[in-house]
Amino acid sequence: xxxxxxxxxxxxxxxxxxxxxxxxxxxxxxxxxxxxxxxxxxxxxxxxxxxxxxxxxxxxxxxxxxxxxxxxxxxxxxxxxxxxxxxxxxxxxxxxxxxxxxxxxxxxxxxxxxxxxxxxxxxxxxxxxxxxxxxxxxxxxxxxxxxxxxxxxxxxxxxxxxxxxxxxxxxxxxxxxxxxxxxxxxxxxxxxxxxxxxxxxxxxxxxxxxxxxxxxxxxxxxxxxxxxxxxxxxxxxxxxxxxxxxxxxxxxxxxxxxxxxxxxxxxxxxxxxxxxxxxxxxxxxxxxxxxxxxxxxxxxxxxxxxxxxxxxxxxxxxxxxxxxxxxxxxxxxxxxxxxxxxxxxxxxxxxxxxxxxxxxxxxxxxxxxxxxxxxxxxxxxxxxxxxxxxxxxxxxxxxxxxxxxxxxxxxxxxxxxxxxxxxxxxxxxxxxxxxxxxxxxx
Amino acid sequence: xxxxxxxxxxxxxxxxxxxxxxxxxxxxxxxxxxxxxxxxxxxxxxxxxxxxxxxxxxxxxxxxxxxxxxxxxxxxxxxxxxxxxxxxxxxxxxxxxxxxxxxxxxxxxxxxxxxxxxxxxxxxxxxxxxxxxxxxxxxxxxxxxxxxxxxxxxxxxxxxxxxxxxxxxxxxxxxxxxxxxxxxxxxxxxxxxxxxxxxxxxxxxxxxxxxxxxxxxxxxxxxxxxxxxxxxxxxxxxxxxxxxxxxxxxxxxxxxxxxxxxxxxxxxxxxxxxxxxxxxxxxxxxxxxxxxxxxxxxxxxxxxxxxxxxxxxxxxxxxxxxxxxxxxxxxxxxxx
Numbered sequence: 001x002x003x004x005x006x007x008x009x010x011x012x013x014x015x016x017x018x019x020x021x022x023x024x025x026x027x028x029x030x031x032x033x034x035x036x037x038x039x040x041x042x043x044x045x046x047x048x049x050x051x052x053x054x055x056x057x058x059x060x061x062x063x064x065x066x067x068x069x070x071x072x073x074x075x076x077x078x079x080x081x082x083x084x085x086x087x088x089x090x091x092x093x094x095x096x097x098x099x100x101x102x103x104x105x106x107x108x109x110x111x112x113x114x115x116x117x118x119x120x121x122x123x124x125x126x127x128x129x130x131x132x133x134x135x136x137x138x139x140x141x142x143x144x145x146x147x148x149x150x151x152x153x154x155x156x157x158x159x160x161x162x163x164x165x166x167x168x169x170x171x172x173x174x175x176x177x178x179x180x181x182x183x184x185x186x187x188x189x190x191x192x193x194x195x196x197x198x199x200x201x202x203x204x205x206x207x208x209x210x211x212x213x214x215x216x217x218x219x220x221x222x223x224x225x226x227x228x229x230x231x232x233x234x235x236x237x238x239x240x241x242x243x244x245x246x247x248x249x250x251x252x253x254x255x256x257x258x259x260x261x262x263x264x265x266x267x268x269x270x271x272x273x274x275x276x277x278x279x280x281x282x283x284x285x286x287x288x289x290x291x292x293x294x295x296x297x298x299x300x301x302x303x304x305x306x307x308x309x310x311x312x313x314x315x316x317x318x319x320x321x322x323x324x325x326x327x328x329x330x331x332x333x334x335x336x337x338x339x340x341x342x343x344x345x346x347x348x349x350x351x352x353x354x355x356x357x358x359x360x361x362x363x364x365x366x367x368x369x370x371x372x373x374x375x376x377x378x379x380x381x382x383x384x385x386x387x388x389x390x391x392x393x394x395x396x397x398x399x400x401x402x403x404x405x406x407x408x409x410x411x412x413x414x415x416x417x418x419x420x421x422x423x424x425x426x427x428x429x430x431x432x433x434x435x436x437x438x439x440x441x442x
Numbered sequence: 443x444x445x446x447x448x449x450x451x452x453x454x455x456x457x458x459x460x461x462x463x464x465x466x467x468x469x470x471x472x473x474x475x476x477x478x479x480x481x482x483x484x485x486x487x488x489x490x491x492x493x494x495x496x497x498x499x500x501x502x503x504x505x506x507x508x509x510x511x512x513x514x515x516x517x518x519x520x521x522x523x524x525x526x527x528x529x530x531x532x533x534x535x536x537x538x539x540x541x542x543x544x545x546x547x548x549x550x551x552x553x554x555x556x557x558x559x560x561x562x563x564x565x566x567x568x569x570x571x572x573x574x575x576x577x578x579x580x581x582x583x584x585x586x587x588x589x590x591x592x593x594x595x596x597x598x599x600x601x602x603x604x605x606x607x608x609x610x611x612x613x614x615x616x617x618x619x620x621x622x623x624x625x626x627x628x629x630x631x632x633x634x635x636x637x638x639x640x641x642x643x644x645x646x647x648x649x650x651x652x653x654x655x656x657x658x659x660x661x662x663x664x665x666x667x668x669x670x671x672x673x674x675x676x677x678x679x680x681x682x683x684x685x686x687x688x689x690x691x692x693x694x695x696x697x698x699x700x701x702x703x704x705x706x707x708x709x710x711x712x713x714x715x716x717x718x719x720x721x722x723x724x725x726x727x728x729x730x731x732x733x734x735x736x737x738x739x740x741x742x743x744x745x746x747x748x749x750x751x752x753x754x755x756x757x758x759x760x761x762x763x764x765x766x767x768x769x770x771x772x773x774x775x776x777x778x
Contacts, residue, residue: 012458013456254769254770256770325447325448326449328455330453333453333455340448367561369462369713370561370713370714370717375717380769381768381769382766385717403768409453414454415456415457418460418464419461419561420457422452424453
């Protein structure tokens, strides 16, 4: 039996259409639109001016606090505008527009050689580099990585988990990265283990990516401290808490962090970005993005510069097909639907999914038949039907008592509901109000 | 590609292909084997009773929603159809047609729509209809027609009594278990359905097939039927082991009467059963115990309808006490 988390979960159609498409280099766009809020926490502060010339890799917005991150320009060129543009959240956000020039000058030497295994940097410098180079969690949550790595002296972290689960249907960015950059990822893991004095690392991969399991197992053969765990295919296994439970059988306490059970979790993409930062002196300015959809002609995976408009990518795969009804930034379970394709790729964009008309619209919600399916699939042990009712009726205190804030918004409840009830919509709404009320109270 | 056509909605953007309607029609499919057996055993009477119950349930739902509630008409969602079939399955195949119509009105009008329609009813509508009929018309409701295919001559040729009825009466007249045992159908007959009883509770085998179909199709889980039957088996088994002269073999309890119909089709009604697995187990144990208590000590030979209705009333309470374990709750930071 393959490992998995015990309670709840679903198995939606995988639709991994692009798992055999190797990652192509997306040409540098004419202009990039770099938002200053690409991570969870305080937005970065702009430190460039209009008409200023910038070099590739230069910091253009400085970290605004501890839970924040530097932002670097992915291209060399001229800052043309400091403007408000709509990002994937649907709101207008402050953004730096840079017109690319032909010279492609880099700010500092980005070391470009195939694979550098030897780790020469000391621990303090490694952590400083991760902070300076704008590394955030690339799995989608975009939590600044240095915050996760800032272990207090009394920490007991004994295990580093690498998240290569990619449980979202359609997305294959992490899968391809693991296949193509296995050695680099292993070095990245060794860097973190070295920096944090961790003696054990496990890479969790769902068993629908058998090739990645094999490739990584081979790549880490020489290092006995690193293991690969093949996991049963079940959504939402990529969620930090479920992954820890699946691999280590440890349960992160309510409102707690992985650190509380001695674990740090990083996505494979983040590990690769750390490798690039430490060994190749490259800040986080590009990432892998899957561009996919059932009717997309040349669906594939791409290395994309941060700030590239989504429409450039869609052009690259053959344009929007006839009958497109929805464009999703991310996967089908947790991604955000976007209205226009001018929205730029940010550090957190793992995929662009184009959905055609048959699948795009929701069905009419019917009465709850109290089948309990939402309760069975909830990986957090919540009662979605109850939380929806409480949110709908404005009973926020009771909703808070029923642990609405622990919902990870995986969407399994809405996915299975045979009456097509918008469970997660209401829970999300109730959760935001409960959180707001709690902050007001303090 | 014009931009107006692009829709925005919150995640998730995909949905499983399960719908309430599909669940309902799966239940209907699961009831077909039992219906075919009744048709074989009781002939045209079974067909008439079932059709009348189905048609009157659907017609009443339509009329009440159209003219009294002035709400959306939901007769096609399959739930009225199931109520009709289950009501028919719980009455004798010789019941006068007007009584079936009255039962349907009570089931749909009172037990279902007056509570707010599908999903809001506390009690299983078909059982409310059945119990209403049993209380109002006890004579007609316990007049069991003789099975048409009666090649065993075990079943009383005139009244076609139910197995549980034979046992209850036998004990009342002070007969020994050996005498009673000679009167009741063999286990094989109970399995195949050559016995007296309500329209749908004839063949244990047909009901089992339907029940297993529901479990395979994931319409129901094993928790309620298995717990209920095991509870009855254990409870009646203890009595039987202590005093085999007064109490019948526990297998007879499982195979006769409405035990299987109740366990697989009535107690598992999605709307009126608990929503957590823990809750389902408690609910089923309750039904099992109450059923056996009524069978042993009550006035009626069979008690599963009452037992289910009584436990239905506890469902809201069970739901609020037996919650799923929250992830990460009450776990001390376990540092290894």
